[in-house]
Amino acid sequence: MTWEERWHPLREEWVIVAAHRQDRPWSGNTIAKDETNLSDYAADCYLCPGNRRVSGAINPEYTNIFIFDNDHPCVSFEAPSELPPAPAVYKNRPANGVARVVCYSPRHNLTLAELEPHDIVELLEVWQSQYRELAAVPDIAHVLIFENKGVAVGVSNPHPHCQIYATNFVFSTIEKETQVSERYLRETGRVLFQDILDAERNDGRRIITESQSAIAFIPYFARYAYEVFVAPKETHASLADLSAAELCDLANVLKPVLVKFDNLWCMPFPYVMALHQAPADGRDYSGFHFHIEFHPPLRRPNLLKYLAGPEIGGGSFLSDTSPEEKAEELRALPPVHYKIAWGTNKVPPDSD
Ligand SMILES: [Zn+2]
Numbered sequence: 001m002t003w004e005e006r007w008h009p010l011r012e013e014w015v016i017v018a019a020h021r022q023d024r025p026w027s028g029n030t031i032a033k034d035e036t037n038l039s040d041y042a043a044d045c046y047l048c049p050g051n052r053r054v055s056g057a058i059n060p061e062y063t064n065i066f067i068f069d070n071d072h073p074c075v076s077f078e079a080p081s082e083l084p085p086a087p088a089v090y091k092n093r094p095a096n097g098v099a100r101v102v103c104y105s106p107r108h109n110l111t112l113a114e115l116e117p118h119d120i121v122e123l124l125e126v127w128q129s130q131y132r133e134l135a136a137v138p139d140i141a142h143v144l145i146f147e148n149k150g151v152a153v154g155v156s157n158p159h160p161h162c163q164i165y166a167t168n169f170v171f172s173t174i175e176k177e178t179q180v181s182e183r184y185l186r187e188t189g190r191v192l193f194q195d196i197l198d199a200e201r202n203d204g205r206r207i208i209t210e211s212q213s214a215i216a217f218i219p220y221f222a223r224y225a226y227e228v229f230v231a232p233k234e235t236h237a238s239l240a241d242l243s244a245a246e247l248c249d250l251a252n253v254l255k256p257v258l259v260k261f262d263n264l265w266c267m268p269f270p271y272v273m274a275l276h277q278a279p280a281d282g283r284d285y286s287g288f289h290f291h292i293e294f295h296p297p298l299r300r301p302n303l304l305k306y307l308a309g310p311e312i313g314g315g316s317f318l319s320d321t322s323p324e325e326k327a328e329e330l331r332a333l334p335p336v337h338y339k340i341a342w343g344t345n346k347v348p349p350d351s352d
């Protein structure tokens, strides 16, 4: 039984782990399985090749990866830079930058998990070049690359894509991780994330897979049941500093993690994936270790982890599962995607 609080060293907060609660009865809402039987192309999809987007722009007949500026940007250099002063105790500041969409494939019904390893390498290269380009823009302080996947995280369009927010500010979690990592380096002379990797390797129970230069694990302090960190073993402040061999290794670790996610319940596995990279303001962040975090909202095939009293009301995460057990579960899953194993994307071989 795991029933304790665990310290999250990157966020500097406690996580309540109460794994004995995972089997408690549930009579609330459940989430329907995501649709798996889709076709290659959808006429009403704003991301499919040749289709018209809300802005009126028509997507090219792209055959590989396609990038465009978001038609409804959350940040833009068109946002006002002269603001009315905030009253009294309040503060405000301009929010601007660049928001882009990256389609992984022209195929409407693929997921990142189903891309070939060399296509994932190519995607990592695109992220790397996007990062370099956007980080070099004056006024850009940070580049957040993330993917929201699945209805469970509010995405109704299954077309495989991610977003890039290059902003004049640094997102709060990154700011916190940056401060914590830099202070740790100053005080101990060591990189915090390296000490996390050491702890994970010494224990071993939460490691999902690893290659020569990359590793995937559910951290000791995971807040979500299937929260996985994927990282290069060497410290780099951002994706921009990874070598070609490291990108390749990273793809070779990402792929089995993504396949295992989909294989868990034989459905496209919903998650929020975020690349955590140091600020891109030109300063030295040698204590910051680039990593990818997966935050999947489901605890079971149809059971959502709701953020409620402890999280929203009290500000502390309550996890109902043991990271050790969940890592074991992921490790035991086959590395071949269920659609390939079934030879069809419609029904499992044993269903009537
Ligand atoms: Zn599409």
Ligand SMILES: [Zn+2]
Residues within 6 Å of the ligand: 010, 177, 276, 291, 293
């Ligand atoms: Zn992080």
